[in-house]
Amino acid sequence: MKLLDLRNISVSFGGVNALEDVSLNLNQGEILGLIGPNGAGKTTMLRVITGVVQSNKGEIDLEGQMINNLPIHARVRKGLGFAQQLVRPFQEMTLVENVALASGIEQTRHPWRSMFRVERSEALRESLKWLAMVGIEDAADSLPNAVPLGYLKRMEVARVLALRPRMLLLDEPLAGLNQAEAAAFADILVKLNRQGQTILLIEHNLAEVRRISSRLVVLDNGRKLAEGNPESVLKQSSVLEAYVGKGNVHVEN
Amino acid sequence: MGYEISLLTVMGISIIGSLSLNLITGFCGQVSLGHAAFVGIGAYTASLLTKADTSFFIALLAGTLLAGTFGVMVGLASLRVRHDFLAITTMGVNFVFLGVVRQQEWLGGELGVSSIPDTGLGKLGFLALVLGSVILVALLSLQIRRSWMGYVFEAISEDEDTARMLGLDVSRYKLIAFALGTALAGLSGGLYAHHVRFIFPDSFAFVESITLLAMVVIGGNGSIIGVIIASALLSVLPQWFQFIGDYKLLLYGSLLFIVMRFSPGGLSGLTQSLFPKSKNSFALKENQ
Numbered sequence: 001m002k003l004l005d006l007r008n009i010s011v012s013f014g015g016v017n018a019l020e021d022v023s024l025n026l027n028q029g030e031i032l033g034l035i036g037p038n039g040a041g042k043t044t045m046l047r048v049i050t051g052v053v054q055s056n057k058g059e060i061d062l063e064g065q066m067i068n069n070l071p072i073h074a075r076v077r078k079g080l081g082f083a084q085q086l087v088r089p090f091q092e093m094t095l096v097e098n099v100a101l102a103s104g105i106e107q108t109r110h111p112w113r114s115m116f117r118v119e120r121s122e123a124l125r126e127s128l129k130w131l132a133m134v135g136i137e138d139a140a141d142s143l144p145n146a147v148p149l150g151y152l153k154r155m156e157v158a159r160v161l162a163l164r165p166r167m168l169l170l171d172e173p174l175a176g177l178n179q180a181e182a183a184a185f186a187d188i189l190v191k192l193n194r195q196g197q198t199i200l201l202i203e204h205n206l207a208e209v210r211r212i213s214s215r216l217v218v219l220d221n222g223r224k225l226a227e228g229n230p231e232s233v234l235k236q237s238s239v240l241e242a243y244v245g246k247g248n249v250h251v252e253n
Numbered sequence: 254m255g256y257e258i259s260l261l262t263v264m265g266i267s268i269i270g271s272l273s274l275n276l277i278t279g280f281c282g283q284v285s286l287g288h289a290a291f292v293g294i295g296a297y298t299a300s301l302l303t304k305a306d307t308s309f310f311i312a313l314l315a316g317t318l319l320a321g322t323f324g325v326m327v328g329l330a331s332l333r334v335r336h337d338f339l340a341i342t343t344m345g346v347n348f349v350f351l352g353v354v355r356q357q358e359w360l361g362g363e364l365g366v367s368s369i370p371d372t373g374l375g376k377l378g379f380l381a382l383v384l385g386s387v388i389l390v391a392l393l394s395l396q397i398r399r400s401w402m403g404y405v406f407e408a409i410s411e412d413e414d415t416a417r418m419l420g421l422d423v424s425r426y427k428l429i430a431f432a433l434g435t436a437l438a439g440l441s442g443g444l445y446a447h448h449v450r451f452i453f454p455d456s457f458a459f460v461e462s463i464t465l466l467a468m469v470v471i472g473g474n475g476s477i478i479g480v481i482i483a484s485a486l487l488s489v490l491p492q493w494f495q496f497i498g499d500y501k502l503l504l505y506g507s508l509l510f511i512v513m514r515f516s517p518g519g520l521s522g523l524t525q526s527l528f529p530k531s532k533n534s535f536a537l538k539e540n541q
Contacts, residue, residue, distance in 0.1 A: 050418070076420035088415045090408055101408055102419045107401040111425045114401040163420060 001028045002063075003167055003198055004049070009058035011044055011222075018044045019055070020222045026167060031189065031199045033213035033230065035206065037242055040219040042202045043085065046171055049200075050082045051075050077105070081165025085172045087152040089144035095155045096140040099127035103162035130158040134188055150181045157188070167198040174205045186212050210234060218242065258376045259448075260489055265383035266445050267488035271468035271480050272390045273437035278466065279475035280394075280403060281430035282410025283331075284340045287347035288438055288465045293457030294320040294350070295439025296446035297360060300369040303447065309372045313443040320439020321432050328431030332424050335413075347459050354454045365453025372447050383444055387481075390437055394477045397433075406430065410475075460502045467505040471512050473521025483520055 004026040011019040019041045026032050034042050047053035049060060051072040060067050067075055076082070089098050101108075104123035108114050131137040134154040139147050144155070153173060160168060173189070174182040186208040193199055193212075203209045209216070209230070216233045218226040220242040226233050233239060274288045299316035303309055331342050354360050361367075372379055397403045405426050408416040413423045446452050464487065472483030487505070491497040497504055516523045 072417040073420050073422050076418060082418050084415070084418065088412055090411045090415070092407065092411060101404055101421075104401060104404075105420050108405050108421055111402065111405075111422060111429055114405065115397055117401045118396075118399055120401075120404070159419070 002026070002061075003028045004063075004200075005059075005061040006045075006049070007059045007061065009045070009048055009055045009060075011041075011048060011053060011055050017222050019048070019219075021057075022219065022222070022224050023058075024217050024224065024227070026198060026200050027215075028198055029193070029196060030214040031193050031201060031212055033209040033216045034200060034202045034219065035204075035209060035216060036219035036225070039221070040242075041222040042219055043171055044222075045219070046082070046169055046200075046202060049075075049169060050080060076163065076165075077109070079166030080169060081160040081163050081167065082169045083156045083160045083171065083173060085175065087149070087156045089152055089155060091144050094141050094143055095136065095147070095151070096124055096127050096131060098144070098155060099130055099159045099162050100124045102159045103127050103130065105163055127158070127162055130162045131155070133161065133192075134158045135184075149176055150185075153177065153185065154188070161192070161197075167200060168192070169200045171202050172204060173201070174203055174208055182208055206234070255376060258380050260492060262376075262380050262383050262448050263492065264485045264488050265380070265387045266441050266448060267468065267484045268387050268481050269383075269390050269441040269444070270438060271465050271472070271484035272387075272394055272477070273434045273441060274465045275434075275469050275472075275475065275477070275480045276394065276397065276437070277430050277434035279469055279480065280397065280406040280410065281427060282406070283427060283430060284336070284466075285343040285434075285462075286340045286459075286466065287327075287343035287345070287350070287462050288434075289457040289459070289461035290347045290350035291320040291324055291435040291438035292442035292445065292461070292465075293354065293452075293454075294323055295442030296452050296457065297354065297366065297442075298439070299443030300366045300446040300452060301360075303370045303372075304366070304368075309370075309374075309447065313440065313447075316443035317436050317439040320442065321436030324431045324435020324438075325428055327435070328428045331431075332427065344459065344462070347457075347462050351454050351458060354457075361453070363454065365451065365456070366446070367451045369446055369450040369452070371450070379448065383448075386440065386444065390440075391477060391481065393433075398475075398477070402426070402429070460505075463502065463509070464505050467509045470509055471519050473519030473523075476519065476521030479519055479521030479524075 002025045006025065007023050009019050009022045022045065034045065036042055044053060048055045051070060062078060067078060100120060100123040103126045107117045128137055128140055131140050134157055136151050136154045139151055144152060174185055177185060182205055189199060190212050201209065201213065213230050216228065216230050217224060218233060218239050225242055226236050226239050270292055274285060277283050277285050295316035298319045299312040302312035302315055327346055331339055334342050355363055374382060405421055408421065409423055409426055416423050468484035468487050469480055472480035491501060512519055518525065
């Protein structure tokens with residue numbers, strides 16, 4: 001079942017086409033890997049979905065509802081959970097407080113009414129569970145500048161999960177992690193997916209993407225190059241060419 | 254006795270003014286360099302109304318509401334600007350206010366508004382009204398800070414892009430901060446006008462905006478008690494020492510600079526670093 005359906009998305013920045021007529025969809029319950037070389041348009045695609053970038057053409061359909069014109073926060077409230085590539089924790093809040101701001105999303109829906117809502121302990125308790133889910137509950141009371149990057153990356157995922165999103169949109173969650181950390185992080189994503197979480201993942205770590213994705217979409221130069229199950233997509237010569245350049249493919253094979 | 258009452262009244266009015274700016278700049282992180290304009294809107298509105306025989310309390314309320322309305326308009330126009338640009342924009346608002354008031358005959362022009370009617374409350378009664386308002390504004394500040402609204406303000410003040418990604422309607426929260434902060438500035442203006450009973454454009458000049466900002470920054474951006482203490486001190490110093498009045502801009506400007514450079518947390522930050530208190534540990538409490 002299609003959860004998110006992107007139709008004919010085009011984006012240009014000052015005459016340069018970042019995305020040209022790209023269509024893709026995200027199905028309920030899958031892990032979709034969005035891959036491609038640098039500059040392929042992956043991050044732009046994610047920004048179009050969240051509303052940070054407006055597409056020049058195309059439609060974004062969330063279960064039959066067009067969300068093209070909704071502002072970022074409204075899309076988030078409709079179930080789009082976006083984790084940024086560079087983790088940006090609120091530095092003056094502890095990790096659990098960072099997450100609690102997200103898990104209390106119902107408390108902040110109506111700005112005026114939020115003035116009369118004081119109780120935070122339930123949101124904090126729930127946030128501890130999310131921190132435990134990603135394995136960093138021991139650092140709940142630490143400030144962000146006191147924990148390693150791997151912890152912050154997990155906190156970012158916990159914070160997005162706390163919004164109870166219908167889909168997780170992750171921009172290079174494994175970047176900056178060592179091999180063991182990356183594998184452990186990828187396992188967390190698999191665990192979440194088994195619990196029913198739909199995930200769209202941009203990732204450069206092909207080994208992990210191939211291992212955990214149920215489907216791949218390859219972008220190159222703003223166009224969709226290939227789509228399908230990981231094994232067959234990664235064997236296509238056009239995909240290999242996009243990654244390693246023409247003429248080098250035999251080396252890769 | 255009359256002098257002490259007057260001193261306390263001035264203090265109270267300053268505290269309301271700086272706490273109102275604290276809502277915008279301290280809580281929500283939106284630096285405003287034009288807050289005196291909203292104090293002025295409240296002062297002019299209330300005094301012109303009482304001069305036209307409106308009852309004092311209705312005039313005070315009208316000044317509060319009109320200042321808040323202008324505040325929302327400025328807030329709407331400022332939604333797309335941040336940080337330094339917001340500071341410059343709000344500074345411009347202060348100059349626009351002065352420019353308009355100076356040119357308008359019906360607002361008294363350069364001469365301002367004089368013989369503003371007595372409130373009929375008596376000096377002590379008026380002081381009680383001012384102190385009552387201080388308490389209400391302080392309680393409102395406390396309530397905001399401990400509520401989810403304060404939590405969101407904290408997030409916006411640190412990183413509004415991330416706040417949006419967490420589903421927070423950043424624009425509306427900012428507008429609320431502007432609405433509340435400027436309305437309360439209008440309240441302090443109405444009270445001020447009926448305390449001194451004579452206002453003119455320079456009462457709300459740019460230096461007054463800087464004075465309010467100095468009170469907030471020196472007290473400790475966002476700290477309620479710190480801002481109260483700083484504005485109590487800074488508002489009476491010029492009354493005690495005449496020369497401070499003459500060098501106000503120089504003195505408050507230097508204070509602002511010194512605090513920003515050496516103790517960015519202001520008085521409240523200084524106290525906390527001298528007497529650190531442990532942060533409530535949530536996870537530890539849970540595990541016990």
